[in-house]
Amino acid sequence: MKTFNVAIAGLGNIGLEVYKNLIKNKKNIFNKTGFKINISHISAKNPKKNRGYLIPKKLWVNNPLALPNIKEIDIIVELIGGSDGIAKKLVFDSIKNGKHIVTANKALIAKYGDLLAELAEKKSVNLLFEASVGGGIPIIQSIKQGLIANKIKHVYGILNGTTNFILSEMEKKESSFQEILKIAQNKGYAESNPHADISGADVASKISILSSICFGCKIINKKFLVEGISNIDLLDIQCAKNLGYRIKLLAISEIIGNKIKQRVHPALIPLDLDIANINGVTNAVVVDGDPIGRTIYEGAGAGKGPTSSSIISDIASIMVGNDDFSFGLSPSAKKNYKLFNFNKHISKYYLRFLVNDKPGVLSIITSNLAKNKISIQNLIQNPDKNKLSNVMIVTHKAKEENVQKCIKVLCKNKKIFKKIVLIRVRDESKL
Amino acid sequence: MKTFNVAIAGLGNIGLEVYKNLIKNKKNIFNKTGFKINISHISAKNPKKNRGYLIPKKLWVNNPLALPNIKEIDIIVELIGGSDGIAKKLVFDSIKNGKHIVTANKALIAKYGDLLAELAEKKSVNLLFEASVGGGIPIIQSIKQGLIANKIKHVYGILNGTTNFILSEMEKKESSFQEILKIAQNKGYAESNPHADISGADVASKISILSSICFGCKIINKKFLVEGISNIDLLDIQCAKNLGYRIKLLAISEIIGNKIKQRVHPALIPLDLDIANINGVTNAVVVDGDPIGRTIYEGAGAGKGPTSSSIISDIASIMVGNDDFSFGLSPSAKKNYKLFNFNKHISKYYLRFLVNDKPGVLSIITSNLAKNKISIQNLIQNPDKNKLSNVMIVTHKAKEENVQKCIKVLCKNKKIFKKIVLIRVRDESKL
Numbered sequence: 054m055k056t057f058n059v060a061i062a063g064l065g066n067i068g069l070e071v072y073k074n075l076i077k078n079k080k081n082i083f084n085k086t087g088f089k090i091n092i093s094h095i096s097a098k099n100p101k102k103n104r105g106y107l108i109p110k111k112l113w114v115n116n117p118l119a120l121p122n123i124k125e126i127d128i129i130v131e132l133i134g135g136s137d138g139i140a141k142k143l144v145f146d147s148i149k150n151g152k153h154i155v156t157a158n159k160a161l162i163a164k165y166g167d168l169l170a171e172l173a174e175k176k177s178v179n180l181l182f183e184a185s186v187g188g189g190i191p192i193i194q195s196i197k198q199g200l201i202a203n204k205i206k207h208v209y210g211i212l213n214g215t216t217n218f219i220l221s222e223m224e225k226k227e228s229s230f231q232e233i234l235k236i237a238q239n240k241g242y243a244e245s246n247p248h249a250d251i252s253g254a255d256v257a258s259k260i261s262i263l264s265s266i267c268f269g270c271k272i273i274n275k276k277f278l279v280e281g282i283s284n285i286d287l288l289d290i291q292c293a294k295n296l297g298y299r300i301k302l303l304a305i306s307e308i309i310g311n312k313i314k315q316r317v318h319p320a321l322i323p324l325d326l327d328i329a330n331i332n333g334v335t336n337a338v339v340v341d342g343d344p345i346g347r348t349i350y351e352g353a354g355a356g357k358g359p360t361s362s363s364i365i366s367d368i369a370s371i372m373v374g375n376d377d378f379s380f381g382l383s384p385s386a387k388k389n390y391k392l393f394n395f396n397k398h399i400s401k402y403y404l405r406f407l408v409n410d411k412p413g414v415l416s417i418i419t420s421n422l423a424k425n426k427i428s429i430q431n432l433i434q435n436p437d438k439n440k441l442s443n444v445m446i447v448t449h450k451a452k453e454e455n456v457q458k459c460i461k462v463l464c465k466n467k468k469i470f471k472k473i474v475l476i477r478v479r480d481e482s483k484l
Numbered sequence: 485m486k487t488f489n490v491a492i493a494g495l496g497n498i499g500l501e502v503y504k505n506l507i508k509n510k511k512n513i514f515n516k517t518g519f520k521i522n523i524s525h526i527s528a529k530n531p532k533k534n535r536g537y538l539i540p541k542k543l544w545v546n547n548p549l550a551l552p553n554i555k556e557i558d559i560i561v562e563l564i565g566g567s568d569g570i571a572k573k574l575v576f577d578s579i580k581n582g583k584h585i586v587t588a589n590k591a592l593i594a595k596y597g598d599l600l601a602e603l604a605e606k607k608s609v610n611l612l613f614e615a616s617v618g619g620g621i622p623i624i625q626s627i628k629q630g631l632i633a634n635k636i637k638h639v640y641g642i643l644n645g646t647t648n649f650i651l652s653e654m655e656k657k658e659s660s661f662q663e664i665l666k667i668a669q670n671k672g673y674a675e676s677n678p679h680a681d682i683s684g685a686d687v688a689s690k691i692s693i694l695s696s697i698c699f700g701c702k703i704i705n706k707k708f709l710v711e712g713i714s715n716i717d718l719l720d721i722q723c724a725k726n727l728g729y730r731i732k733l734l735a736i737s738e739i740i741g742n743k744i745k746q747r748v749h750p751a752l753i754p755l756d757l758d759i760a761n762i763n764g765v766t767n768a769v770v771v772d773g774d775p776i777g778r779t780i781y782e783g784a785g786a787g788k789g790p791t792s793s794s795i796i797s798d799i800a801s802i803m804v805g806n807d808d809f810s811f812g813l814s815p816s817a818k819k820n821y822k823l824f825n826f827n828k829h830i831s832k833y834y835l836r837f838l839v840n841d842k843p844g845v846l847s848i849i850t851s852n853l854a855k856n857k858i859s860i861q862n863l864i865q866n867p868d869k870n871k872l873s874n875v876m877i878v879t880h881k882a883k884e885e886n887v888q889k890c891i892k893v894l895c896k897n898k899k900i901f902k903k904i905v906l907i908r909v910r911d912e913s914k915l
Contacts, residue, residue: 078633084817085632085812189775191626194625198801199625200793327782344789345783346783346790348621351781353776353777356777358776361633369629373808375804375805377518386515
């Protein structure tokens with residue numbers, strides 16, 4: 054009867070929760086896997102911090118980078134974070150020394166996942182990262198194993214709880230982005246430096262990982278469109294709603310011919326769409342596969358409970374000898390897709406212009422749109438304060454490069470304020 | 485490099501789809517698992533039937549019960565169906581002879597799952613049945629593995645595509661049960677003998693299996709409440725909608741103390757609830773776990789594509805050496821829960837009485853309700869044809885035994901027609 058020795062590197066909120074739940078679940082895990090688990094080592098920046106939980110002194114290792122050299126460790130749980138630095142060295146060294154790795158580190162996996170997966174295959178160890186995407190939702194395992202017989206051509210979803218909370222609450226409370234961001238920070242839903250969430254960078258890492266698993270290809274982690282939500286005003290949310298839409302920060306990836314169209318941006322989605330009612334910190338992932346059709350997975354996208362659930366699931370997978378390949382297939386079989394040129398993207402667009410309320414402005418906007426072959430579906434003009442007006446437009450389908458060209462010209466016009474809001478519309482009946 | 489020999493027993497719609505998809509996916513499965521797959525034997529009632537697909541003659545075995553004795557077979561896919569007879573003998577014999585089993589047979593697993601799982605453990609083989617619940621949705625695997633660290637106390641959902649299609653279409657098309665049943669049969673969504681679906685028996689098997697996996701207990705497959713949808717009238721659907729509800733056939737199971745409250749019945753659920761908008765043949769399963777919180781899984785609940793997706797996923801799980809325990813834990817560790825006495829159930833109730841439109845009828849109904857401590861939240865009386873009236877009542881919370889007692893008395897009254905419609909209401913904010 055093998056006992057698995059597990060080391061935890063990084064003992065913040067999540068690390069501590071993993072520690073507690075592993076201890077609480079020892080018997081449970083034995084009954085479910087047939088194997089015993091033993092937390093053999095722990096390493097954290099500040100061992101002396103009061104964590105309100107007694108951790109035996111003998112478990113502590115001062116330097117996390119010593120863990121890969123400790124012979125009796127079978128599995129290392131990396132919860133230090135960051136795409137480089139200590140986390141990177143720890144994970145590479147651990148795999149090189151034949152240790153299994155479980156991590157929640159989306160930045161690391163999005164950046165070095167291909168390399169790490171190759172190394173893991175060479176060393177016959179597992180590299181698992183369920184907690185890196187969708188918090189507690191077992192989405193990576195479902196795609197790798199549950200949908201193993203499927204050809205997946207499209208995956209999209211809401212992959213960031215912080216921004217989904219902010220957008221939902223702005224609508225519900227009729228409040229500004231800044232006000233709700235503060236509430237989110239007070240509730241612990243947003244970090245004191247919320248840049249990674251707000252900018253879309255967090256979601257970008259997640260969709261890079263998901264694309265690679267869904268499509269069986271090398272990770273695309275650069276040069277694709279990533280837009281965050283800091284531009285979005287309560288006005289946009291309300292105007293969208295009046296037109297039958299809700300604004301969500303989406304991650305979308307699909308195969309177009311032999312290219313991948315992967316992107317992160319806010320979008321207007323129809324109120325009756327599957328995921329338009331996913332509010333608060335909940336995440337949802339929609340996967341279209343053949344022959345399975347559409348499946349949808351929902352759950353808490355973050356938080357110590359859900360994240361620890363995913364991490365322990367990965368640990369148990371390793372114990373039962375499951376999961377040969379980190380990304381669901383042999384690294385040597387991964388396809389090498391190119392990125393779709395997003396200038397060729399076609400959709401409807403929501404545009405908002407803040408303008409001086411003077412004769413001729415609307416004509417400037419509409420004539421420039423016409424010049425760029427962009428026709429108008431809806432137009433609403435509302436007065437703002439100080440003799441300003443907001444012009445909200447939803448276009449018919451138009452090409453990205455034409456829309457961008459048009460905006461570039463218009464934002465140079467003195468009657469129009471520089472900050473033009475552009476949000477893409479996703480309103481195909483079956484997205 | 486091991487090649488796995490797979491035999492398929494039963495070559496209807498689903499069996500044929502499994503056969504086709506296994507052949508189409510050979511390389512794919514090799515890349516994803518590192519193992520080769522070979523369909524070595526096939527058995528079906530009528531080998532000569534034109535299936536529109538060429539199957540090599542050498543694969544055919546006349547008697548499926550010969551398969552367990554064929555030495556080179558590793559995995560047998562049982563798609564014959566039925567809880568007893570050939571399917572039962574095939575599965576028991578196969579496991580006894582050290583073959584792995586993959587099956588979609590919910591009736592068999594709900595009836596003999598405990599016994600089979602014990603036998604499978606003794607013989608060190610896998611018995612997997614992802615396709616038996618939720619069609620293509622990888623729900624069993626998600627609970628067994630993805631939620632392995634969780635204590636689950638509540639699972640519920642829409643587990644039958646046929647009845648969900650019928651209820652959705654009755655509302656959409658404003659048609660009767662019988663009319664829509666015919667459409668469902670023409671579309672292939674309902675069988676020519678739809679009894680198992682309509683009566684709730686199909687869902688009963690599924691919730692028996694899910695409960696056992698979620699709660700880590702022996703299967704409860706008898707004496708729990710199972711009601712189907714044949715009682716439900718368009719009138720009920722429309723009345724429910726006016727009151728802010730939608731009627732769905734639900735399977736619900738939860739732990740109450742040391743008992744299991746497991747049941748299948750139609751229910752009025754609030755229109756804004758997660759699964760109120762799961763329409764058509766889609767299934768959805770809601771799982772509440774600690775520490776993960778709520779996760780929801782949606783997808784096609786039936787059909788050859790989704791079902792074959794689940795079956796192949798199980799085959800691949802066996803190939804990579806995954807999934808030790810059929811129900812997610814050692815059979816010897818399964819708890820033995822008793823069934824909750826449903827007479828003690830408390831909820832709101834929707835009741836409809838067809839009555840002679842004569843003075844005093846309403847007073848009889850209301851006084852009997854009062855006598856049984858049932859108070860009324862909503863009451864609507866509408867005339868029917870032929871001097872009849874429909875009285876629709878939503879009660880405040882009441883006890884099941886009181887409601888049943890009251891109905892028993894009322895249906896003996898000559899002014900009230902025998903068929904009294906009773907549908908339970910589930911409207912807790914977080915179900």
